[in-house]
Amino acid sequence: MFTNPWFVGICTGIVSGIIVFLISNKISRKDYYKKVKQANEEIVALLIITISEGKIPSLKIIKSVLSSLSRKYGVKPQNMNNAKETLEDMIKEVFATNFIPMDKKIELSEQLAKLIKEEVDYQTRQEIADTGGNLRNSELTLPLSIILLSFPLLSISGVVKIWSDRFDFGTNYFVLVSLITMITLSIVVTLLTLLSKKKQNENLQKDLLSKISNPELPSMKKGDK
Structure with missing residues (x-):
């Protein structure tokens, strides 16, 4: 080669x-x-x-x-x-x-610091708006997901009911029951994930609101160097 x-x-x-x-x-x-x-x-x-x-x-x-x-x-x-x-x-x-001059430096720096706070507040409000949008999407997604995920479970349950009236399943019955169990678990996990995401968005929105309500501003104290 x-x-x-x-x-x-x-x-x-x-x-x-x-x-x-x-x-x-x-x-x-x-x-x-x-x-x-x-x-x-x-x-x-x-x-x-x-x-x-x-x-x-x-x-x-x-x-x-x-x-x-x-x-x-x-x-x-x-x-x-x-x-x-x-x-x-x-x-x-x-x-x-x-x-x-030093006094002018301090005056100019304080004015620039005010602009920094203004920009930080603006960015925080934008984050709150984005989080609120995500929260509304979660509220819409949750009931829709419940409806969509219920269809496969109801369909398979109907099939099992029809087949159980006509046939003796034996091993196949256990397979179908296991399948229904797995689908149910998938639905539960999906719903829990959506609820957890919604809770995280709510907590994030509260944190951002607290930042605006209680801003941490630097302060100069006597004796600080």
């Missing part, structure tokens, strides 16, 4: 192709995340100019710039820093800037 030039040539081509693919894929991924890093750095550099002049960009502007830079560098928006992470980087850059 290994002395056959055709076989050796095909195997060599396949192995070489795989090696080239893996190397090129690794290089392209490295270049891609390099672009992501450049995009993240550029948005902070662009926005810090407005902050240095005492102007705080709105969340709408920040998200628009993020979207523009994702197109410029050809990267996916979800791979870049989101608005919250961008604001956190901006706070870091404010304190790293030498030409802004």
Whole structure:
């Protein structure tokens, strides 16, 4: 086999192709995340100019710039820093800037922190809306599943009843009873799974609502360093 030039040539081509693919894929991924890093750095550099002049960009502007830079560098928006992470980087850059007085740095950082809280609250409300949608879907799916899963059980029960009136089952009767038992267990497991999923969605929605009702805000106390 290994002395056959055709076989050796095909195997060599396949192995070489795989090696080239893996190397090129690794290089392209490295270049891609390099672009992501450049995009993240550029948005902070662009926005810090407005902050240095005492102007705080709105969340709408920040998200628009993020979207523009994702197109410029050809990267996916979800791979870049989101608005919250961008604001956190901006706070870091404010304190790293030498030409802004300390009291002004604190003032600007507090304004940026308010935007962070606004963005977190917005994302939490979105999660609550999504969870509520999933909960409504579960409420619709549960009765429908009960109806659909009842049909096979009722059908087989009817067949067993008809056959039991005409024939002496013997071993086959045990097989049919076992089949009905397995179907019943499947229905029970499915219903329990749906109920568990519904309960999880309800608990998640309660947790998200509690986050909005009782936000954990960082506070500065005297004596903290």
